[in-house]
Every structure is written in structure tokens, then in C-alpha cells.
Amino acid sequence: MPFLSGTLPARPGRPLFAIVLGNTLISTVPGVSGAGMSPEKTVLTPVLDSEFITHGAIRSRRMKPNTPTGCPTPAVITRAMMALLGMEPLFVNAGLTTSPVIPCLDVYGEPGRDPREGDAVPRARDLYARGERVGEIISRWSDFLVLGECVPGGTTTALCVLRGLGIPANVSSSFVNNPVVLKEAICAKVRERVRAEGATDPLDIIRIGGDPMMAVAAGICSSFRGMAVLAGGTQMLAVAAVLRDLGKNVPPVATTVYVRDDPSAGFASTAEMVGARVWYVDPGFGDLGHPGLARYCIGEVKEGIGAGGALFLARVMGKTEEEIREAVLSTVSSY
Amino acid sequence: MPFLSGTLPARPGRPLFAIVLGNTLISTVPGVSGAGMSPEKTVLTPVLDSEFITHGAIRSRRMKPNTPTGCPTPAVITRAMMALLGMEPLFVNAGLTTSPVIPCLDVYGEPGRDPREGDAVPRARDLYARGERVGEIISRWSDFLVLGECVPGGTTTALCVLRGLGIPANVSSSFVNNPVVLKEAICAKVRERVRAEGATDPLDIIRIGGDPMMAVAAGICSSFRGMAVLAGGTQMLAVAAVLRDLGKNVPPVATTVYVRDDPSAGFASTAEMVGARVWYVDPGFGDLGHPGLARYCIGEVKEGIGAGGALFLARVMGKTEEEIREAVLSTVSSY
Numbered sequence: 001m002p003f004l005s006g007t008l009p010a011r012p013g014r015p016l017f018a019i020v021l022g023n024t025l026i027s028t029v030p031g032v033s034g035a036g037m038s039p040e041k042t043v044l045t046p047v048l049d050s051e052f053i054t055h056g057a058i059r060s061r062r063m064k065p066n067t068p069t070g071c072p073t074p075a076v077i078t079r080a081m082m083a084l085l086g087m088e089p090l091f092v093n094a095g096l097t098t099s100p101v102i103p104c105l106d107v108y109g110e111p112g113r114d115p116r117e118g119d120a121v122p123r124a125r126d127l128y129a130r131g132e133r134v135g136e137i138i139s140r141w142s143d144f145l146v147l148g149e150c151v152p153g154g155t156t157t158a159l160c161v162l163r164g165l166g167i168p169a170n171v172s173s174s175f176v177n178n179p180v181v182l183k184e185a186i187c188a189k190v191r192e193r194v195r196a197e198g199a200t201d202p203l204d205i206i207r208i209g210g211d212p213m214m215a216v217a218a219g220i221c222s223s224f225r226g227m228a229v230l231a232g233g234t235q236m237l238a239v240a241a242v243l244r245d246l247g248k249n250v251p252p253v254a255t256t257v258y259v260r261d262d263p264s265a266g267f268a269s270t271a272e273m274v275g276a277r278v279w280y281v282d283p284g285f286g287d288l289g290h291p292g293l294a295r296y297c298i299g300e301v302k303e304g305i306g307a308g309g310a311l312f313l314a315r316v317m318g319k320t321e322e323e324i325r326e327a328v329l330s331t332v333s334s335y
Numbered sequence: 336m337p338f339l340s341g342t343l344p345a346r347p348g349r350p351l352f353a354i355v356l357g358n359t360l361i362s363t364v365p366g367v368s369g370a371g372m373s374p375e376k377t378v379l380t381p382v383l384d385s386e387f388i389t390h391g392a393i394r395s396r397r398m399k400p401n402t403p404t405g406c407p408t409p410a411v412i413t414r415a416m417m418a419l420l421g422m423e424p425l426f427v428n429a430g431l432t433t434s435p436v437i438p439c440l441d442v443y444g445e446p447g448r449d450p451r452e453g454d455a456v457p458r459a460r461d462l463y464a465r466g467e468r469v470g471e472i473i474s475r476w477s478d479f480l481v482l483g484e485c486v487p488g489g490t491t492t493a494l495c496v497l498r499g500l501g502i503p504a505n506v507s508s509s510f511v512n513n514p515v516v517l518k519e520a521i522c523a524k525v526r527e528r529v530r531a532e533g534a535t536d537p538l539d540i541i542r543i544g545g546d547p548m549m550a551v552a553a554g555i556c557s558s559f560r561g562m563a564v565l566a567g568g569t570q571m572l573a574v575a576a577v578l579r580d581l582g583k584n585v586p587p588v589a590t591t592v593y594v595r596d597d598p599s600a601g602f603a604s605t606a607e608m609v610g611a612r613v614w615y616v617d618p619g620f621g622d623l624g625h626p627g628l629a630r631y632c633i634g635e636v637k638e639g640i641g642a643g644g645a646l647f648l649a650r651v652m653g654k655t656e657e658e659i660r661e662a663v664l665s666t667v668s669s670y
Contacts, residue, residue, distance in 0.1 A: 054468070090472065099443045103469050106441040108434045133389070134438050137425065141476035 003321040004312065005280040009227065011318060012144030017087055019053075019078075019148040019306050020220070021046035021104065022094040022213035024112035024120065027153025031182050034174040035152035035304070037068050042152035043097045043111070049075040049150055049305050050091045050102045053082065060101050065335055067174070067301060072292045072332045074304035077283075078148070080331035081310035084324065085317055089148075089306070092134060092220070094127065095212035105134055112211035115160055116189040124207035124215045131219020143226035146254070146313045148306020149235055151213045156183050158238035160190040160209035165202060165241050167273050171234035172265035176299045180264060202242040210238070218242045221251050230276075231309020233259035233302065234267060240276040252277040254312035258285075258302035281311040288329050338656040339647065340615040344562065346653060347479030352422055354388075354413075354483040354641050355555070356381035356439065357429040357548035359447035359455065362488025366517050369509040370487035370639070372403050377487035378432045378446070384410040384485055384640050385426045385437045388417065395436050400670055402509070402636060407627045407667045409639035412618075413483070415666035416645035419659065420652055424483075424641070427469060427555070429462065430547035440469055447546035450495055451524040459542035459550045466554020478561035481589070481648045483641020484570055486548045491518050493573035495525040495544035500537060500576050502608050506569035507600035511634045515599060537577040545573070553577045556586050565611075566644020568594035568637065569602060575611040587612040589647035593620075593637035616646040623664050 027033040027042040036042030044061075052058050052065050052075045065073045082088055091102055095109030107130035112120045121127065138145065151157070155171040162169035173179065190209035199205055206214050217239045221228045228251045230236035236253050244250045253276045260267050260280050271278045285293040296302060314324045362368040362377040371377030379396075387393050387400050387410045400408045417423055426437055430444030442465035447455045456462065473480065486492070490506040497504040508514065525544035534540055541549050552574045556563045563586045565571035571588050579585045588611045595602050595615050606613045620628040631637060649659050 088472070088475075093441065101443070103440055103442045103465055103472065105438055106428065107438045108436070130438055137423070137438065140423075 003282055004315050008316055011316060014142045015144045015146065015313060015317065016090060016138055016142035017082065017146045017306065017310065017313060018090040018092055018138065019050070019150060020092045020094050020213045020217045021050060021096055021100070022112065022151045022211050023097045024151060024153045024157050024211040025114045026156050026186065031179050032156050033153040034067065045152045046096060046150040047098055047100050049073060050100055053079045053089060054102045069300060070292060071295050071301050072335070074301055074307035076332050076335065077307040077328055078305050078310045080327045081314045083331070084314055084319060084327040090138070092216060094216035107131065107134060107216055109212040109216065112157065115157065115209040116186060119207050120157065120209050121207050121212050121215060124203045124210065127212055127215035128203055128219040131216035132223040134216070135220040135223030139223070139225040145224050145226060145228045146231050146306065146309045147217060147220060147228060148231040148309050149213050149217060150305040151211050151235060154211055154213065154235040156186055157209060157211040158235040159183050159187050161205050161214060161238040162241055162270065163187055163191060164194045164205035164209055165245055167241055167270065169234070169237070169270040169273070170264060170266050172259050172262045172267065172302060174301050174304065178264040202245040206242065214239050214242060218246070222246065222248045229254050229309060231306040231312070234265055234270065237270050237274050237276060241274045244275055250275045252279065254279040254281065255308040256280070256303045257282040258296050258299065259308070262299060262302060279312050281308050283311055283325060283328060288325060290329060290332055293332060338617055339650050343651055346651060349477045350479045350481065350648060350652065351425060351473055351477035352417065352481045352641065352645065352648060353425040353427055353473065354385070354485060355427045355429050355548045355552045356385060356431055356435070357447065357486045357546050358432045359486060359488045359492050359546040360449045361491050361521065366514050367491050368488040369402065380487045381431060381485040382433055382435050384408060385435055388414045388424060389437045404635060405627060406630050406636050407670070409636055409642035411667050411670065412642040412663055413640050413645045415662045416649045418666070419649055419654060419662040425473070427551060429551035442466065442469060442551055444547040444551065447492065450492065450544040451521060454542050455492065455544050456542050456547050456550060459538050459545065462547055462550035463538055463554040466551035467558040469551070470555040470558030474558070474560040480559050480561060480563045481566050481641065481644045482552060482555060482563060483566040483644050484548050484552060485640040486546050486570060489546055489548065489570040491521055492544060492546040493570040494518050494522050496540050496549060496573040497576055497605065498522055498526060499529045499540035499544055500580055502576055502605065504569070504572070504605040504608070505599060505601050507594050507597045507602065507637060509636050509639065513599040537580040541577065549574050549577060553581070557581065557583045564589050564644060566641040566647070569600055569605065572605050572609050572611060576609045579610055585610045587614065589614040589616065590643040591615070591638045592617040593631050593634065594643070597634060597637060614647050616643050618646055618660060618663060623660060625664060625667055628667060
């Protein structure tokens with residue numbers, strides 16, 4: 001497998017790497033999300049990861065940039081690529097439970113609620129419109145947008161939205177063992193509410209069972225005037241599906257082979273159903289000599305906070321596979 | 336008097352117009368601020384003005400874009416210039432009492448407190464550092480920054496900070512009759528606390544008696560790598576003075592002749608003491624044939640939310656005086 005599937009796009013003049021941060025309270029349900037030391041602490045991950053990517057350390061709390069199982073957070077990969085490219089990401093706050101310590105372009109949303117108990121994103125339509133404003137703003141600064149996300153619990157809301165849109169998808173997980181039964185139970189509740197309402201509009205589907213990131217990311221892509229690439233796994237396929245059903249262009253997606261190879265997710269077939277072209281990045285973490293990174297290959301973490309898209313962007317900007325792998329290894333090894 | 340005093344800078348390739356929004360609770364003290372229908376409502380002005388500049392209307396509340404006395408808000412001027420230039424401002428949220436409806440680059444500050452009762456901006460140093468992050472972020476997008484502000488009550492905190500830094504300044508006001516006695520009484524309390532602490536560091540002076548805008552705007556200017564111009568009246572001289580006392584470059588200032596001609600403020604002499612070069616813009620509102628604008632000439636409103644800097648930027652970007660005056664008149668007349 002080559003480092004990058006498919007042909008590289010032309011090197012852009014003004015690339016922008018942006019990451020939409022959001023929360024959904026579904027991540028606090030035990031067993032749903034592996035993105036945090038405990039279910040309650042999963043909601044902190046977007047704030048901690050954005051701090052880590054920007055400063056190279058988490059100063060606001062005493063924490064290591066590792067998952068509960070000792071894998072390096074994908075934020076390390078994103079940081080390594082930003083440093084290699086001399087870039088820094090623009091963070092977009094779609095709705096978080098705690099205040100970031102890094103300046104964010106904020107749309108003043110709220111965290112998504114538990115979709116089993118009522119509308120998950122009551123203001124989905126408004127957040128989409130505010131995402132459109134963000135897309136217009138950043139169109140003035142950039143002609144090539146790589147748009148990542150960080151939403152703990154977001155594969156569960158992605159399942160709810162993909163199924164709500166009638167797509168027979170499965171989704172990936174940051175766990176080695178995808179908690180499929182739990183996700184399906186949550187999704188079943190959401191589908192009941194979708195059916196009861198007779199909802200088909202994708203922004204209604206987000207309102208019923210999605211998360212704020214989806215509305216904002218879809219809005220950004222719909223108004224961005226350059227080329228947009230969604231950076232992430234099944235969560236970004238949900239965003240792509242929303243855009244398709246809104247009658248908008250479906251942006252291509254960049255993600256890691258670790259997401260593609262998740263047998264519980266069926267990423268490639270979902271991408272095909274959604275109509276999204278995909279670049280798969282294979283950074284070869286199995287033979288870098290780092291035990292934590294090697295565990296990405298057996299299905300741990302897999303992707304997150306735009307890591308696959310950051311690796312992709314580094315190649316697009318002319319970095320060699322060797323430079324990219326070396327930058328990841330030396331960054332990870334420094335923690 | 337020509338439209339613009341002094342020679343124009345070279346036309347920049349990537350101009351950015353940014354506006355730092357902030358609140359200080361001192362604006363809710365009756366008589367301090369004319370920027371709102373009542374003392375309590377003054378705190379809403381930054382949110383309403385940013386909505387008006389972006390959408391050309393205030394949709395979130397039933398309000399007209401006028402001051403209590405029926406003058407057009409300076410936001411109309413800023414909007415007219417942004418439309419003329421095909422630009423839109425980037426709003427920076429330094430600390431507001433209410434959530435904006437327009438996406439803002441947010442540093443996650445809090446509104447300034449009443450400086451008579453204790454520290455006005457307890458996190459001034461942290462906000463300055465976050466402003467520096469903002470300056471670094473926007474340096475990637477722009478080589479020429481015009482930085483305005485909107486802080487109701489901000490001339491009072493400007494007085495506190497300028498005097499706290501040992502500058503025998505007076506400040507302007509959005510009222511025809513500057514409430515000098517009230518401002519001096521507030522300032523006297525702040526000076527007592529400055530003396531009691533023996534504070535001389537400008538970020539300590541902001542902490543004791545300033546507002547969050549000052550810390551953030553100073554941070555932005557200190558790290559911005561292109562040319563920065565402060566857009567505003569005496570409030571921006573306080574920011575310039577803070578930068579001077581931090582040992583940073585003092586940015587030039589662009590404002591209206593209506594601020595310069597305020598006899599209660601002595602703007603030009605304060606600018607000289609601070610070491611700030613000033614461009615004065617004379618948009619000739621007296622002979623445009625609009626009674627509300629004409630009242631700017633008798634000392635009402637005078638300036639605000641970057642209006643003087645927006646007129647300046649339009650000239651820098653090659654618009655003629657006639658185009659600028661026509662754009663202001665047609666925009667004002669449409670409300």
C-alpha cells in the first residue's frame with residue numbers, strides 16, 4: 001500500500017487547516033467513547049487536544065497526551081504535521097461544555113444533548129447558517145481547506161445521522177472493540193424519533209440525533225469558495241451525507257487506512273454510498289519502532305482531530321513520506 | 336481640511352479589518368456611556384453593532400441602528416466601508432456579557448468589572464497572551480491590520496489606564512457633554528488602588544482599572560507581523576500607551592476629526608505624549624445633507640467600532656473621497 005491512495009491534488013497557494021471542536025453528552029455514557037480517561041472526562045478532550053496542538057503541551061491540567069490505554073493521542077500526529085509545515089490550525093468552536101484555552105472562531109453553539117432524551121441539537125439550522133458565515137470568512141484567507149473535527153462520542157451521533165438519512169452504514173470507533181450493541185441501541189431510539197416526525201431534511205436529522213460539529217462543518221463546506229477536504233473517518237462521512245442531501249457538492253475525504261481497515265465500520269462502502277471520494281493515508285506506523293503508534297495498526301484510536309488529513313496535507317504541500325514519518329516519530333518520542 | 340491628514344501608506348495586498356469587542360460593567364453606571372438606550376442596555380451594543388455590520392440589519396432584536404438621540408450608529412459607517420471594499424470585518428471577542436450572534440475569534444475572556452470595587456480585569460496578563468495568539472493567527476492571513484474596538488464605557492477605562500500610566504490625559508466621549516466629573520471620580524478611585532499597589536507594569540494597570548479589549552488589542556498588535564493601525568479615539572491611545580510601556584512598537588492610530596476636535600479630550604496632545612502617529616479622517620458629514628450625520632460635527636458620537644479606521648482603509652485601498660462619502664450617505668439613508 002502506498003503512503004497515499006490516488007493522485008495528489010495540485011499544491012495550493014493558501015492552505016488552511018481548521019478543526020471543528022464539539023461535544024455531545026452521549027460521550028459521557030459509559031462505554032460509548034474511548035476519548036478520555038473516564039466517561040465524564042471525554043468531554044474535555046477537544047479543549048485539551050487543541051491546547052496540545054497549539055502549545056505542544058497541556059499546561060492547563062496535569063495530563064499526558066496519551067489515551068487511557070497509553071496510545072499517543074492523534075493530536076500528536078496533527079501537531080507534528082503542523083510543525084513540519086510551519087502552519088497552525090484554526091480551531092472552530094461549534095459547542096463545548098468547557099471554555100477552550102486557545103482562541104477559537106466561535107459560532108456560539110451548545111454541546112449536543114443525549115439524543116435518546118430529546119432533540120440533540122435544537123439549533124441545528126442556526127448553527128449551519130453560522131457555519132456558512134465561517135466558510136465565507138475563511139474563504140478570504142484560503143483557497144484550500146482541510147477540515148478536521150474533534151467530537152468525543154461523535155461516531156455514535158454519526159451512526160444516528162447516517163442511518164437517519166437512510167444510509168445503511170456502520171461507523172468506526174476509537175476502541176479496538178467497537179461498542180456496536182450500545183451504539184445500535186442509541187441509534188434505534190433516534191430512528192424512532194425520526195420516524196415519528198417523518199423527518200427527512202438533513203438539518204432536522206442533525207437536530208434530532210446529531211452533534212453541533214456536523215451542522216457547523218456542513219455549513220463551512222457549503223459556503224467555502226476554494227477546495228474543501230473533510231479530514232476524518234465515519235464522522236466526516238455523516239457531514240458529507242448531510243451536504244449531499246442538502247443538494248450541495250460532496251467534498252472529498254482524507255483519512256487513515258486504520259479507519260478504512262476497521263471491519264466493524266465498512267468505511268469504503270459507506271463513502272461510496274455517500275458519493276465521497278476518499279484519500280487513504282498509510283503512515284506505516286507498524287514499522288516506525290514505536291509501540292504506541294504500532295497499536296494504531298491493530299485498530300486502536302485509528303484517527304482523530306484531523307490526523308489523517310494533516311498527513312495528507314503534508315504530502316500535498318510537498319513533504320516526502322520519509323520527512324512525514326520522521327516528524328511523527330520524533331514528535332511522539334519527545335513525550 | 337483635507338479628507339485625510341498625512342500621506343497614505345502603500346496599498347496593502349492582504350488587508351484585514353478586525354474589531355475587538357468587549358464590555359466593562361462601568362458602562363452600566365448611569366451617565367457614563369451614551370452607547371445604548373439605557374445604562375443597562377449599553378452592554379448589548381457590541382453584539383448588536385457586530386450583527387448590524389455583518390447583516391446590514393439587527394435581526395436578533397427589534398432595534399434601529401441609531402443612538403438614543405437618533406444619530407446613526409458609527410456601525411453604519413463601518414458597514415458602508417466594508418461593503419464598498421467588498422470586505423467584512425473579523426470580530427474578536429475579548430469578553431462580553433452576552434453571546435454574539437456573529438462568529439467571533441474568541442479568547443474566552445470575561446467582561447471587565449467595575450474598577451471602583453476591585454480588579455477590573457483579573458486575567459489581564461492571560462488575555463494579553465491570548466491576544467498575542469490571535470496576532471500570530473491573523474499574521475498568516477494579512478499584511479495590514481486595521482484594528483478597531485467596541486467597548487461601551489471604554490473612554491472611562493481609557494482614562495483610568497492612561498492616568499494610571501502617568502499620562503496627564505483626558506478622554507473623549509460619545510456624549511456631546513462629556514461626563515467629566517463622573518469619569519474623574521471613577522478614575523480617582525482607580526488611582527488610589529494603583530498607588531496603594533505601587534503598580535507600574537501596564538498589564539497591572541489594565542488589571543486594576545482597564546477593560547478586556549485593551550489587553551487583547553495590545554496582545555494582537557505586539558505579535559502581528561505586518562503593519563497594524565489602531566482604529567479609534569482615546570481608547571486606542573490607551574492601547575498604544577500600554578504597548579509603549581511594554582517596550583513594544585507604538586502603532587499609528589486612525590480616527591475621525593470629530594474626536595480630534597473634542598475640546599474635553601485633547602486627543603492630539605495625548606497622542607503626542609504616547610508617541611502615536613495619527614491619521615485624522617474628515618468625512619465632511621456637515622455638508623452631506625443628512626441631519627443625523629451632521630450631528631457628528633457638533634460632537635455627538637464622533638467615532639466608534641472602527642468607523643474612522645474604516646474610512647481610512649477605504650482611502651488606502653484607493654477609493655476616492657466622493658465614493659466614500661456617497662457610500663456612507665446611501666447606506667445611512669437606507670435605514
